[in-house]
Amino acid sequence: MRILHVLGKLDHGGVETWLVQLLRELDGSPYRCDFLVHTEAPGVHDSEVRRLGANIIPCLSPHRPLTYARNFLRILRHHGPYDVVHSHVHYFSAYVLALAKLGGVPVRIAHSHCDLRMVEKARSLRRQLYRTLMRGLLPYLSTGGFAVSSQTGDSLFPVGWANSDRWKLAYLGIDLSRFYGDIDCSMVRRQLGLRKASIVVGHIGRVDEYKNHQFILDIAMELLKIEPDAMFLLRSEE
Numbered sequence: 001m002r003i004l005h006v007l008g009k010l011d012h013g014g015v016e017t018w019l020v021q022l023l024r025e026l027d028g029s030p031y032r033c034d035f036l037v038h039t040e041a042p043g044v045h046d047s048e049v050r051r052l053g054a055n056i057i058p059c060l061s062p063h064r065p066l067t068y069a070r071n072f073l074r075i076l077r078h079h080g081p082y083d084v085v086h087s088h089v090h091y092f093s094a095y096v097l098a099l100a101k102l103g104g105v106p107v108r109i110a111h112s113h114c115d116l117r118m119v120e121k122a123r124s125l126r127r128q129l130y131r132t133l134m135r136g137l138l139p140y141l142s143t144g145g146f147a148v149s150s151q152t153g154d155s156l157f158p159v160g161w162a163n164s165d166r167w168k169l170a171y172l173g174i175d176l177s178r179f180y181g182d183i184d185c186s187m188v189r190r191q192l193g194l195r196k197a198s199i200v201v202g203h204i205g206r207v208d209e210y211k212n213h214q215f216i217l218d219i220a221m222e223l224l225k226i227e228p229d230a231m232f233l234l235r236s237e238e
Contacts, residue, residue, distance in 0.1 A: 001030060001031050001032070001083045001084065002032050002033075002034070002080070002081070002082045002083050002084070003031060003032070003033045003034070003082065003083065003084040003085075003086055004033075004034050004035075004036055004076075004079075004080075004082045004084065004085045004086070004105075005019060005033060005034070005035050005036065005086050005087075005088065006035075006036045006059075006085065006086070006087040006088060006089055006093075006096050007019070007035065007036075007037060007038075007088040007089060008037060008038050008039065008089065009037050009038065009039050009041065009043045010035060010037060010043035010044070010045040010046055010049060010056065011043040011044050011045070012044055012206070013206070014113070014172070014174065015088050015113050015172075016043070016045055017174055018172045018173075018174055019033075019035075019088075020045045020048060020049060021174065021175050023049060023052050023054060024052065027052050027053070032053070032054070033054050034054050034055040034056075034057060034079060034082075035049060035054060035055070035056050035057065036057050036058075036059050036072075036075060037056060037057070037058055037059070038058070038059060038060065038062050038089075039058060039060070040058045040060065043056075055079060057075050057079060059071045059072050059075055062092065065095065068095075068099075069099055072096070072099045072103075073099060073102065073103050076099075076100070076103040076104075076105065077103075080103070080105075081104070081105075082100075082105050083105070083106060083107060084105065084106075084107040084108075084109060085097065085100035085105045085107070085108050085109070086109045086111060087100075087108075087109065087110050087111065088111045088113060090112065090113070090114065090116065090155075090156060091116075091130065091131055091134040091135065091156070092134070093110040093111075093134075093138065093142070093156075094110075094133075094134040094135070094137045094138045094141055094142075095134070097110060097138070097141040097142050098137070098141045101141055106143075107143050107144075108141065108142045108143050108144075109142060109143065109144055109145060109146065110138055110142045110144075110145040110146075110156065110157075111145065111146045111147075111148075112145065112146070112147040112148065112152040112153055112155060112156035112157065113148050113152060113172075114152055114155070115149070115151040115152050115154070115155040116155050117154070117155050118212070119212075135156065135157075135158075138156065138157070138158075139157075139158050143166075144166050144167065144168070145157055145161075145166070145167045145168070146167075146168050146169075146170045147161075147167065147168070147169055147170070148170065148171060148172050149169070149171070150162065150169065153167060153169065192233070194231055195229060195231070197229065198227075198229045198230060198231045199223070199227050199229070199230040199231070200230070200231050200232075200233060201219075201220070201223070201230065201231070201232045201233070202232075202233045202234075202235075203216055203232070203233070203234045203235070204234075204235045204236075205236065206236050207234075207236045213234070216232070216234070220232050
């Protein structure tokens with residue numbers, strides 16, 4: 001079975017990490033994955049992905065629908081046929097899967113990895129119309145979908161999606177084995193300059209509106225009222 005995953009870039013990120021870990025598990029299996037990305041810039045996972053036998057195929061101009069459509073359909077003809085197109089680009093998945101349907105791909109999956117509802121409320125009317133259109137078309141263009149949580153499903157899929165066998169709730173499992181083992185907490189605190197008795201809250205994620213750092217700051221302000229010595233460590237993986 002041949003599967004084409006669609007995403008922005010194989011760079012740092014939860015979705016990308018999960019996909020690469022999945023690819024490792026599929027090595028030697030009858031499932032073959034390729035990756036369609038929206039850039040020609042190299043990603044941090046590119047070397048490993050190619051070593052595992054997958055193609056990384058740039059499909060440029062996602063903001064120019066007709067040009068993107070020509071590029072996408074050309075990729076399906078040149079690199080296919082594919083049994084599955086699995087899209088990870090949220091609202092834009094509707095357009096991706098429309099092209100996959102036009103290209104004759106039988107299984108078309110939308111994967112919702114984030115809840116964008118709060119962020120989208122502040123967007124322009126044009127953006128609101130785009131979101132409404134994409135959500136409305138998605139059920140007609142996809143053959144199924146996955147959500148990593150109930151909230152992410154509500155963000156993309158139709159009302160009542162959880163009661164349908166067509167849409168699945170599937171928690172992503174990222175391999176955490178490299179973090180196992182004994183850790184000298186005192187040494188780590190010294191290395192990072194953290195006070196010995198302080199409560200430390202850590203967060204890893206790129207700094208943009210989708211990660212809701214404002215909420216983290218709100219939590220920090222409330223926690224500092226209770227624990228004045230609390231410390232927050234925020235790391236951005238770019």
